[in-house]
Structures are given as structure tokens and as C-alpha cells.
Amino acid sequence: MESMVPSIVFTPGELADALGALRASTPLVQVLTNAVVTNFTANVLLAAGASPAMVDVPGEAGGFAAVASGMLVNLGTPHGEQRAAMAEAVAAANAAGTPWVLDPVAVGSLGIRTNFALKLRDASPTVIRGNASEIMVLAEAGSGGRGVEATDTVDSASAAATALALRSGAVVAVSGEADLITDGTRTVHVHGGSKMLTLVTGGGCALGAICAAFLSLTDDALLAAVAGHACYSAAAERAEAIASGPGSFAVAFLDALHTLTPAELASTAVLS
Numbered sequence: 074m075e076s077m078v079p080s081i082v083f084t085p086g087e088l089a090d091a092l093g094a095l096r097a098s099t100p101l102v103q104v105l106t107n108a109v110v111t112n113f114t115a116n117v118l119l120a121a122g123a124s125p126a127m128v129d130v131p132g133e134a135g136g137f138a139a140v141a142s143g144m145l146v147n148l149g150t151p152h153g154e155q156r157a158a159m160a161e162a163v164a165a166a167n168a169a170g171t172p173w174v175l176d177p178v179a180v181g182s183l184g185i186r187t188n189f190a191l192k193l194r195d196a197s198p199t200v201i202r203g204n205a206s207e208i209m210v211l212a213e214a215g216s217g218g219r220g221v222e223a224t225d226t227v228d229s230a231s232a233a234a235t236a237l238a239l240r241s242g243a244v245v246a247v248s249g250e251a252d253l254i255t256d257g258t259r260t261v262h263v264h265g266g267s268k269m270l271t272l273v274t275g276g277g278c279a280l281g282a283i284c285a286a287f288l289s290l291t292d293d294a295l296l297a298a299v300a301g302h303a304c305y306s307a308a309a310e311r312a313e314a315i316a317s318g319p320g321s322f323a324v325a326f327l328d329a330l331h332t333l334t335p336a337e338l339a340s341t342a343v344l345s
């Protein structure tokens with residue numbers, strides 16, 4: 074029997090509704106992230122309509138995770154105290170039912186972050202987002218990229234993403250030219266966006282925060298992740314159209330995230 078080609082999993086209207094719900098609810102997003110991208114990540118969340126809180130101190134992180142709408146755990150510069158705060162926050166988020174995103178930045182040859190990421194992989198993240206090389210490491214199917222950048226393609230990470238989703242119970246999002254997002258059963262590709270995002274530090278890290286913002290709006294984590302990626306890509310396309318380089322792109326990207334309407338998202342998002 075010929076294999077069925079699955080139809081597109083979500084409609085443009087569902088994406089538009091998700092953006093409208095985010096703007097109406099201003100989700101409180103706890104961010105435990107790296108020192109490089111903290112400011113950009115907070116500005117991306119604010120521009121999109123969420124409320125960021127960079128709470129990553131042991132003794133505070135757990136209590137805040139219990140009241141946050143969503144949470145991002147990003148391992149870009151995982152100092153000892155931050156790792157303790159992350160462990161506290163993850164335990165509290167899971168106990169309170171707060172959805173959270175894991176971004177395993179630069180896992181592979183760096184032992185401290187890789188060992189910690191493998192532990193967090195098995196600690197019930199709602200979404201795991203990373204580039205292809207990072208996702209392959211968490212699926213135990215690769216050795217890592219070059220620094221924080223991928224050396225593998227999204228397509229080469231597809232099987233690993235599905236296996237990781239089935240193993241971890243998380244939605245797995247692989248970023249690249251066309252983003253791949255899967256819950257192990259349903260798989261969606263989000264097309265478009267701009268390669269200019271790779272020239273702005275935080276271009277991937279802030280995407281994890283946007284996913285965390287959408288997670289509080291629906292019980293379907295795949296929809297939340299797809300809506301987050303679609304908004305991000307739509308804003309990046311708009312920014313690229315008027316930017317003259319990565320500096321003006323970053324500014325235009327914040328503006329585009331802020332002005333993107335649900336109707337524009339519905340009319341421009343390209344899923345397959």
C-alpha cells in the first residue's frame with residue numbers, strides 16, 4: 074500500500090489564533106539562559122508580546138518556575154550556580170505543570186554541558202529545540218557541531234529528531250533552512266525565515282524563548298512550537314526585506330515581531 078502523505082497538521086487560522094492568544098495573555102516567561110544572549114532574548118519576548126523574567130539564581134528559580142507561564146533552559150554558558158538553579162527550576166516546573174523548553178547549546182565535545190543536557194533530556198522537557206548537530210547529540214546519534222553552529226543539515230537530523238521525541242516525550246524542533254518540528258508521530262516543516270538570523274547572536278536561543286511563550290496557550294505543544302517558529306520566520310522575512318546587514322536586521326526583527334498581525338501570519342506562514 075502506498076504510504077499516505079500526511080496533510081499539513083495545522084491550519085493558518087490555528088497559527089493566527091495562537092499569536093492572538095499570546096498578545097492577549099502576555100505570558101510570563103522565565104528565562105535561564107546564557108550570558109551572551111540574555112538582553113536580546115528579553116527584547117525578543119517583549120517585542121512578541123510576552124513578559125520575560127531572567128530568574129536564574131538558586132533559591133529563587135524554583136519558586137518562580139511554579140508561577141511562570143513557560144520556561145526556557147538554555148545551556149550556552151552553564152556556570153555551576155546556574156546549573157543548580159536550572160535543576161531547581163526544572164523540578165519545580167515539572168511539579169507545578171509549567172511547560173519548559175530545553176536548548177542544548179553546543180553539546181558534543183564539551184563535557185559539562187553535554188552531561189547536564191543528557192540529564193535534562195530525561196527530565197521531561199516539553200520542547201527540545203536546537204540546531205541539527207545539537208539534536209543529534211541529544212539523540213545519541215552525532216558528535217556535535219562547530220562551536221555553537223551546526224555542521225549537520227536538518228534532513229540528516231530528521232530520524233534523530235523523531236527518535237529523541239519518542240524517547241524523551243518532548244516535541245523536538247530542529248532549526249535550519251527549513252525548521253523541522255516533530256512529536257514523534259506528527260512532523261511539520263516551517264519554511265521561510267532568514268539566514269540573517271544566524272548572524273545575530275541569540276538568533277537560535279531566542280527562538281527557544283518564543284516557543285516557551287506559546288506553550289502556555291495550548292495543550293498541544295506541537296502547535297505551540299510550530300506557531301512560535303512560524304511567527305519567528307515571518308518576522309525574519311520582513312526584517313530581511315528592509316535590512317542592510319545583521320545590525321539593522323536585528324533591530325528590524327524586533328520591530329517585525331512587534332507589528333506582525335495574526336492575519337499576516339496566517340497569510341504568509343508556509344508549512345509542509
Ligand SMILES: Nc1ncnc2c1ncn2[C@@H]1O[C@H](COP(=O)(O)OP(=O)(O)O)[C@@H](O)[C@H]1O
Binds near residue numbers: 250
Ligand atoms: N539557511 C537558513 N535559511 C533561513 N533561515 C535559517 C537558515 N539557517 C537558520 N535559519 C533560522 O535561523 C534561526 C536560528 O537557527 P540556527 O542558527 O539553526 O540555530 P542556533 O543559533 O541555535 O544554531 C532559526 O529561526 C532558523 O530557522
Ligand SMILES: Cc1ncsc1CCOP(=O)(O)O
Binds near residue numbers: 110148178274
Ligand atoms: C556565542 C555563544 N557562546 C555560548 S552561547 C552563545 C550564543 C549562541 O546563540 P545561538 O544558539 O542563538 O546561536
Ligand SMILES: [Mg+2]
Binds near residue numbers: 179
Ligand atoms: Mg543555538
